[in-house]
Amino acid sequence: MKTIVCIKYVPDTSEAEVKVNPDGKTVDNSRFSYDINDADNYAVEESVLIKEDKGGEVDVVSIGPKKSDVMIRMALAKGCDRAKRIEDERIADHDPLMVAKVLAGAIKSEEFDLIMTGCMANDDGHMSTGVALAEEVGVNHASMVKKVEVLDGKVKAHRELEGGLMEVVELELPAVLTIQTGINEPRYAPIRGIRQAQKKELSVAGLDDLSIDPAEVGAEASQVVLENLYIPEVESAAEFIEGEPEEKAEKLASILVKGGLV
Amino acid sequence: MSSESQTFTEKYDLLGCIQCGRCTGGCPVTVRADLNVRQFVNNAYDEDKLEELSRLAEIWDCTACHTCAVRCPKGLKPLEVLIGLRTIIVESGKVEPTVRDALQSVLLEGNPWEKSRAMRTDWMEGLDVKIAEPGEPVENLFFVCCTIAYDPRVQAVARNIVRLLNKAGVDFAFLPEEESCCGSEVFTIGEEGLFEMLVEDNTEYLNEFKAERIVTLSPHCFTTYKTHYPDLKNPVIHYTQLLDELLEEGKLVWKGELQKKIVFHDPCYLGKQGGIYDEPRRLLKNIPGVELLEFDRSRERSLCCEGGGGKMWVESTSTKERLADVRIRDAKELDADIVAAACPFCVLTLEDAMKNLGYEEEMRVAEIMELLGEFVEA
Ligand code: SF4
Ligand code: SF4
Numbered sequence: 001m002k003t004i005v006c007i008k009y010v011p012d013t014s015e016a017e018v019k020v021n022p023d024g025k026t027v028d029n030s031r032f033s034y035d036i037n038d039a040d041n042y043a044v045e046e047s048v049l050i051k052e053d054k055g056g057e058v059d060v061v062s063i064g065p066k067k068s069d070v071m072i073r074m075a076l077a078k079g080c081d082r083a084k085r086i087e088d089e090r091i092a093d094h095d096p097l098m099v100a101k102v103l104a105g106a107i108k109s110e111e112f113d114l115i116m117t118g119c120m121a122n123d124d125g126h127m128s129t130g131v132a133l134a135e136e137v138g139v140n141h142a143s144m145v146k147k148v149e150v151l152d153g154k155v156k157a158h159r160e161l162e163g164g165l166m167e168v169v170e171l172e173l174p175a176v177l178t179i180q181t182g183i184n185e186p187r188y189a190p191i192r193g194i195r196q197a198q199k200k201e202l203s204v205a206g207l208d209d210l211s212i213d214p215a216e217v218g219a220e221a222s223q224v225v226l227e228n229l230y231i232p233e234v235e236s237a238a239e240f241i242e243g244e245p246e247e248k249a250e251k252l253a254s255i256l257v258k259g260g261l262v
Numbered sequence: 263m264s265s266e267s268q269t270f271t272e273k274y275d276l277l278g279c280i281q282c283g284r285c286t287g288g289c290p291v292t293v294r295a296d297l298n299v300r301q302f303v304n305n306a307y308d309e310d311k312l313e314e315l316s317r318l319a320e321i322w323d324c325t326a327c328h329t330c331a332v333r334c335p336k337g338l339k340p341l342e343v344l345i346g347l348r349t350i351i352v353e354s355g356k357v358e359p360t361v362r363d364a365l366q367s368v369l370l371e372g373n374p375w376e377k378s379r380a381m382r383t384d385w386m387e388g389l390d391v392k393i394a395e396p397g398e399p400v401e402n403l404f405f406v407c408c409t410i411a412y413d414p415r416v417q418a419v420a421r422n423i424v425r426l427l428n429k430a431g432v433d434f435a436f437l438p439e440e441e442s443c444c445g446s447e448v449f450t451i452g453e454e455g456l457f458e459m460l461v462e463d464n465t466e467y468l469n470e471f472k473a474e475r476i477v478t479l480s481p482h483c484f485t486t487y488k489t490h491y492p493d494l495k496n497p498v499i500h501y502t503q504l505l506d507e508l509l510e511e512g513k514l515v516w517k518g519e520l521q522k523k524i525v526f527h528d529p530c531y532l533g534k535q536g537g538i539y540d541e542p543r544r545l546l547k548n549i550p551g552v553e554l555l556e557f558d559r560s561r562e563r564s565l566c567c568e569g570g571g572g573k574m575w576v577e578s579t580s581t582k583e584r585l586a587d588v589r590i591r592d593a594k595e596l597d598a599d600i601v602a603a604a605c606p607f608c609v610l611t612l613e614d615a616m617k618n619l620g621y622e623e624e625m626r627v628a629e630i631m632e633l634l635g636e637f638v639e640a
Contacts, residue, residue: 015378016381032380033367033370078355187354188356189355190453190456191455191458192353193355
């Protein structure tokens with residue numbers, strides 16, 4: 001089994017306040033912590049579990065800055081074999097199709113059985129890079145995968161649908177799977193493992209190294225124009241009910257009845 | 263620091279053990295969990311058994327209170343055998359997700375609370391704090407502690423210290439946001455590689471500052487720096503020692519009265535491990551109006567609150583009463599109004615227990631600095 005796992009370095013926006021820069025198109029990221037995208041972390045674990053079970057190799061591919069190397073080293077420490085980081089300012093990375101084209105360009109020379117990536121990125125939430133990548137490399141795909149069974153030349157993917165429904169699909173390999181969180185329990189990458197993983201190959205490439213035409217993956221090629229980012233106005237709809245408990249209960253009941261809620 | 267080639271037996275001096283059982287006899291956790299530390303010291307002698315031992319859930323029940331180490335007549339540290347077994351699990355990567363996230367956060371952001379490094383000094387907002395600069399002389403260099411820096415419940419410890427020292431005219435500075443976790447919990451969780459890295463990096467970082475001494479706010483940082491950082495240039499003290507000096511010099515000016523009965527809970531890392539028992543008591547006793555009580559189990563015999571040893575991230579499997587609950591019930595029996603501690607973990611666990619027991623109306627858990635903040639002019 002040869003698996004390629006695509007991962008993304010994303011900010012954690014759950015703690016620090018999110019502020020839009022004056023340009024209206026970028027976010028002030030000076031106070032965020034960064035880490036591997038949640039769903040991608042599960043994809044890494046799944047790829048390593050498959051390797052441990054079936055043998056083979058796992059390659060990591062990521063588009064991101066130098067400081068994301070620590071995330072890549074962690075993936076290598078967990079059991080991935082080699083990594084490629086793509087860094088190039090010309091990539092229109094707000095557009096998942098452009099990102100998919102770059103990833104496809106980076107793996108086009110590789111033989112592979114599976115490509116796995118998270119089903120969604122924490123930062124832009126497009127949920128489309130993996131699917132677009134399948135199209136770009138011309139293979140089957142299954143999205144929102146919560147369980148993987150590797151068979152002979154095929155893979156059975158259990159997809160999580162709305163309402164707790166699971167759908168099972170069988171795909172011919174090679175294929176792309178976008179992995180849902182909760183499919184496994186991602187392991188910890190101990191420091192000694194990260195140190196040992198320093199020996200594993202981590203190559204850095206720009207568009208030119210990958211023979212990707214910048215005109216095909218840059219802003220001018222993209223059909224998506226990032227217009228504006230803004231923080232929605234907080235609409236306050238909370239009403240505090242005052243009074244003695246009985247009074248409160250009465251007022252609450254009348255609101256619920258008026259609103260047609262009971 | 264350990265060398266890789268040492269065997270488990272050599273590293274923890276297992277042959278020094280005479281199996282007297284004083285470690286297990288003193289271990290506070292035995293009343294609620296299946297932990298028998300003496301047995302681990304005995305069984306870990308067999309290198310082939312280590313894997314198997316490391317998979318026993320009870321190795322995660324140890325709170326690193328150090329009672330066993332204090333009591334061992336042979337000077338061993340039985341708890342470190344458990345930590346060594348935890349290392350086997352940590353290095354396999356198969357730890358609880360909460361532990362995984364805490365450790366990873368230490369590596370990436372310098373704190374176990376999954377907070378961004380850029381927010382480490384947010385607690386200083388609105389305060390007049392001098393930020394230390396490498397090479398610039400300062401008498402007291404403060405190390406804030408990850409928990410006090412980020413947890414709003416205990417940030418008052420740092421904020422009150424700043425106000426009080428400014429008023430007392432003390433020369434002090436706090437480290438900038440580059441300050442990283444001391445590794446106390448990283449050590450007890452058993453992430454040996456990460457701990458070694460922290461010791462190396464923090465030693466180098468802290469030695470750049472020209473301070474007469476480093477003042478820690480948490481006893482965990484205090485003990486960790488004192489015991490595990492052999493190359494640190496500056497002496498390390500706990501803030502209660504500095505305030506005790508100020509008390510002696512008459513630099514703490516009291517205001518108001520606290521007509522309350524206070525019982526002091528000796529934090530394991532301050533007392534049993536740091537040897538500091540009297541300074542916090544003197545500070546509390548000197549607050550006008552205070553009557554200071556004593557737990558039956560106090561000083562070296564103090565009951566652990568179960569906040570250390572990585573327990574902030576590992577749930578105990580035991581359903582028996584938590585030690586913090588026992589502690590609060592003991593305080594209730596003494597008729598104490600306030601349970602005072604000098605450790606952020608103790609405050610968090612004891613307060614939790616107090617709420618759990620429904621004593622919120624009549625009892626209060628407070629860090630000493632919270633009380634001093636209220637009763638010393640600043
Ligand atoms: S107290 Fe020390 S000597 Fe006694 S059993 Fe425990 S480890 Fe061994
Ligand atoms: S450190 Fe405390 S909890 Fe851990 S084994 Fe020793 S006495 Fe028991």
